[in-house]
């Protein structure tokens with residue numbers, strides 16, 4: 001039988017994900033010795049770990065080329081998609097926030113605001129719920145630059161410690177939602193590899209329940 005493939009988000013979620021796998025008893029030695037490789041066998045189970053960018057984790061799981069994924073709620077909210085979200089893994093905690101330059105009253109006046117964000121869908125639905133007409137500009141990173149440079153009135157971005165906002169003269173206007181890493185599962189895989197995936201999810205649930 002082919003290995004169960006698990007896609008992990010590279011970068012900020014990677015270390016906590018690997019640590020969780022090790023604590024579940026999976027041998028991730030191959031991962032610790034990685035160079036530029038992107039797929040790694042789990043030493044003591046019929047599993048493979050794939051390292052991918054957040055959005056690609058969702059794409060691979062949705063298309064069934066990976067059975068399971070670990071990805072931030074931010075990416076899930078932005079991309080949507082058809083898969084099961086089976087667990088909140090409790091790490092990668094941060095929040096979505098609307099932030100503005102210090103001293104600016106965001107809601108004053110009637111002009112159309114311009115919002116810069118990497119998360120255009122999250123931003124759009126936030127302002128749609130408020131029935132506010134805004135213009136959204138997609139920025140790929142260091143979004144805090146946009147209002148400083150005069151491109152936007154505000155940003156919608158991830159805030160963890162608040163340091164990036166503070167050091168760039170921005171403050172939180174409003175929180176949009178809580179973010180953390182989630183476990184996602186392909187719909188067909190959950191049927192076709194039910195026993196293996198259920199065992200894996202049970203281990204995760206047990207780990208989450210016993211974590212201190």
Ligand SMILES: Nc1ncnc2c1ncn2[C@@H]1O[C@H](COP(=O)(O)OP(=O)(O)OP(=O)(O)O)[C@@H](O)[C@H]1O
Nearest residue numbers: 010011012013054072073074075092093094158160
């Ligand atoms: N302070 C934080 N900033 C950004 N993401 C965070 C933070 N804390 C936790 N995360 C989570 O980590 C995930 C991966 O973020 P990371 O910055 O590693 O990659 P990225 O957003 O794809 O950016 P890059 O293009 O730099 O790789 C995010 O989608 C989010 O769920």
Ligand SMILES: O=P(O)(O)OC[C@H]1O[C@H](OP(=O)(O)OP(=O)(O)O)[C@H](O)[C@@H]1O
Nearest residue numbers: 141142143157158159160161162163164
């Ligand atoms: O509240 P803080 O702890 O300061 O963290 C928030 C910052 O971290 C993320 O950026 P990242 O470092 O991933 O770079 P990016 O802006 O290029 O995505 C996010 O987009 C904020 O800029």
